[in-house]
Amino acid sequence: MWKVISGIFLGWSLGANDSANIFGTGVTTGIVKYRTAILLTAIFVLIGSIIEGPKCMRIVSDLSRLVPIEAFLCALAAAITMTILTYFAIPASTSQAIIGAIIGAGILSGSADFSKLIKIVACWILTPIGGMIFGYLLYHSLKFIFDKTIPSLTYRNTIYGVGIIVAGCYGAYSLGANNVANVTGIYVGSGLLSCQMAAFIGGLSIASGTLTYGKKVMITVGKGIAPLDPFTALVTILAEALTLHLFTQIGVPVSSSQAIVGAVVGVGIVGGLRTINPKMLVKIAVGWLITPFAAGLMTILFIYLTHFAEGLKTILFIYFPPA
Amino acid sequence: MMKVNEFMTTNIESIDHKRSVYFAVERMVNRRIRSLLVRFPGKELEYGVITARDVVFKVLAKGMDPTKINVSKIASKPIVFIDQNADFKEVAKIMDESNIARVFVCDQERIIGLVALMDVMSATIIARARGEYVS
Amino acid sequence: MFLEKVFSKGKKENNVIGDIKKQINLLCTACGFFKSALETDNPSLMRQVMDIERAGDTIRRDIISRIYEGAFLPYLRPDLCKFVEIVDSIFDLLEDTGYRYLDLKLPEQLRGECIQVAFLNRRICEMLLITFESMLKGEDLREKILAIRIYEKKIDDIKFELIRDARKIEITNFWEGEILSQFLSCLTSISDVIEDASDHLQVIHVSMK
Numbered sequence: 001m002w003k004v005i006s007g008i009f010l011g012w013s014l015g016a017n018d019s020a021n022i023f024g025t026g027v028t029t030g031i032v033k034y035r036t037a038i039l040l041t042a043i044f045v046l047i048g049s050i051i052e053g054p055k056c057m058r059i060v061s062d063l064s065r066l067v068p069i070e071a072f073l074c075a076l077a078a079a080i081t082m083t084i085l086t087y088f089a090i091p092a093s094t095s096q097a098i099i100g101a102i103i104g105a106g107i108l109s110g111s112a113d114f115s116k117l118i119k120i121v122a123c124w125i126l127t128p129i130g131g132m133i134f135g136y137l138l139y140h141s142l143k144f145i146f147d148k149t150i151p152s153l154t155y156r157n158t159i160y161g162v163g164i165i166v167a168g169c170y171g172a173y174s175l176g177a178n179n180v181a182n183v184t185g186i187y188v189g190s191g192l193l194s195c196q197m198a199a200f201i202g203g204l205s206i207a208s209g210t211l212t213y214g215k216k217v218m219i220t221v222g223k224g225i226a227p228l229d230p231f232t233a234l235v236t237i238l239a240e241a242l243t244l245h246l247f248t249q250i251g252v253p254v255s256s257s258q259a260i261v262g263a264v265v266g267v268g269i270v271g272g273l274r275t276i277n278p279k280m281l282v283k284i285a286v287g288w289l290i291t292p293f294a295a296g297l298m299t300i301l302f303i304y305l306t307h308f309a310e311g312l313k314t315i316l317f318i319y320f321p322p323a
Numbered sequence: 324m325m326k327v328n329e330f331m332t333t334n335i336e337s338i339d340h341k342r343s344v345y346f347a348v349e350r351m352v353n354r355r356i357r358s359l360l361v362r363f364p365g366k367e368l369e370y371g372v373i374t375a376r377d378v379v380f381k382v383l384a385k386g387m388d389p390t391k392i393n394v395s396k397i398a399s400k401p402i403v404f405i406d407q408n409a410d411f412k413e414v415a416k417i418m419d420e421s422n423i424a425r426v427f428v429c430d431q432e433r434i435i436g437l438v439a440l441m442d443v444m445s446a447t448i449i450a451r452a453r454g455e456y457v458s
Numbered sequence: 459m460f461l462e463k464v465f466s467k468g469k470k471e472n473n474v475i476g477d478i479k480k481q482i483n484l485l486c487t488a489c490g491f492f493k494s495a496l497e498t499d500n501p502s503l504m505r506q507v508m509d510i511e512r513a514g515d516t517i518r519r520d521i522i523s524r525i526y527e528g529a530f531l532p533y534l535r536p537d538l539c540k541f542v543e544i545v546d547s548i549f550d551l552l553e554d555t556g557y558r559y560l561d562l563k564l565p566e567q568l569r570g571e572c573i574q575v576a577f578l579n580r581r582i583c584e585m586l587l588i589t590f591e592s593m594l595k596g597e598d599l600r601e602k603i604l605a606i607r608i609y610e611k612k613i614d615d616i617k618f619e620l621i622r623d624a625r626k627i628e629i630t631n632f633w634e635g636e637i638l639s640q641f642l643s644c645l646t647s648i649s650d651v652i653e654d655a656s657d658h659l660q661v662i663h664v665s666m667k
Contacts, residue, residue, distance in 0.1 A: 029531070029533050030531075030532030030533075031531055031532065143667075147596075152594060152595060153594045153662075154594065155468065157468065158468045158471070160531060
């Protein structure tokens with residue numbers, strides 16, 4: 001059972017990094033207090049994990065046949081990759097790290113299912129595009145609806161404020177539902193946990209990451225992606241949540257960071273492409289390539305090391321048998 | 324509807340009817356205005372008015388010497404006026420009917436202001452913004 | 459805290475809006491008193507303008523603290539406060555003009571034009587209130603702001619005539635002339651500040667669209 005620890009570690013880092021995507025804008029614009037924001041995120045991530053989390057577990061567990069120790073090493077490699085990439089401020093995605101790691105392990109054992117991989121990679125590419133389309137459509141439709149139905153400044157003020165909180169809760173729910181498979185999905189495949197148990201433990205670990213991570217990170221992330229007017233913030237969060245929820249129904253874990261970046265781009269198209277930062281797009285592309293490869297290679301390395309250690313143990317056992 | 328005394332020009336330039344057209348032109352240029360009230364002997368409401376139009380069409384375009392012609396020769400007389408309590412719709416009607424762009428505003432026997440076509444436009448816009456406009 | 463926000467249906471916000479309306483209404487009243495004081499040359503009426511200015515100050519403080527106690531989205535707060543401050547600066551300007559008036563003997567040949575400016579000042583304040591109310595309803599402000607600009611231009615025209623007429627007045631004492639000149643420039647710059655305020659309303663309007 002101790003092998004679940006690396007998954008919990010991965011969940012913690014996911015919660016710490018990705019929850020900023022949800023209420024980052026709300027907190028930086030002062031609509032939600034930091035405490036309220038992390039509490040709501042934690043609660044809704046857990047709810048999302050438990051209710052819809054198992055939907056994405058299947059694809060993760062079917063990707064390769066892993067034994068429990070390999071699952072442990074995969075999650076560990078993914079978590080370390082995430083930590084390193086986050087340190088270099090590359091918007092890394094946990095989904096890509098864990099999938100890379102699983103494929104790495106699968107190549108070694110010869111059980112990697114590449115047909116599933118193609119489906120997953122297609123979804124990764126579609127994530128920012130989905131975010132973009134949702135961002136664009138929501139911006140126009142909501143603007144039209146709001147202009148028609150709530151012209152009053154006070155009401156609009158309330159709607160934006162409440163809307164950002166509600167959309168944030170929905171975003172947290174979608175994040176839990178979509179990403180919990182990254183964290184504990186591999187343990188289902190290796191037979192260590194049941195689907196429900198994995199969803200519960202994964203949800204808890206993401207929630208704990210949300211609760212313990214710093215306010216500063218949330219503000220940095222929030223400012224990095226947030227267009228500061230409340231309407232655009234609302235649209236962006238809603239588009240991110242819808243994108244994640246959509247891919248949850250398809251059953252593929254994707255990246256919330258990339259969904260929100262796509263949404264910002266989608267809204268940016270409305271504003272004459274000025275909100276789009278080319279550097280940000282390059283960084284995402286780099287993250288796409290580096291993350292799975294780094295995690296995959298690290299997993300292979302870890303598995304070799306374990307084998308080496310096992311071998312060493314056997315040799316030692318042969319030459320120096322216990323008395 | 325807005326009354327004319329709310330949006331009229333109170334500062335009216337006037338000259339004596341014996342002055343030359345050239346003097347009138349000088350006044351208009353200096354003051355950047357397009358018309359002058361011409362004082363004739365008698366009641367204020369029987370005064371005349373001279374506009375840039377009169378000067379150009381009746382004098383300059385005909386090649387006449389503006390220094391040698393008195394304003395009384397070309398001034399329109401009597402002036403068109405309206406009571407200060409009238410509203411802008413009435414002014415617009417008068418302007419339309421008599422094809423003029425300036426109407427004087429009077430308080431009984433006295434001329435107290437001038438309403439130009441631009442003033443009517445401005446006043447109508449303001450009335451609309453205030454929500455008083457009825458078509 | 460969140461539920462409170464939903465169920466109050468913007469009670470805090472409505473309080474602030476009520477107060478801002480009160481502030482602008484007070485400004486209209488002050489302009490009205492100012493005009494009557496000019497018409498009747500009544501110093502005690504003019505002192506009332508100063509009293510109203512103090513009342514306006516209190517309202518402004520109330521509004522600002524209410525806004526920062528949590529009315530409206532933080533995004534909107536700086537702009538709303540800016541607007542309130544601009545309106546307050548109109549009070550100050552009106553008060554300054556009043557003090558100059560009390561210090562001076564207004565030449566009778568200028569009084570008529572000054573009264574007209576004071577009258578238009580009052581009208582333009584009323585238009586500001588109308589613009590504010592339109593903004594609350596989310597209506598298009600273009601026409602209202604055009605009306606304010608027309609008033610402002612009209613006052614500008616009168617200002618030039620005033621300056622021209624003022625030049626004809628013989629001044630025997632430096633301070634007499636200085637104060638008269640200050641009085642005229644204060645009186646005619648009130649509309650400029652009101653125009654600024656209306657432009658700011660447009661900014662708020664657009665930012666919430």
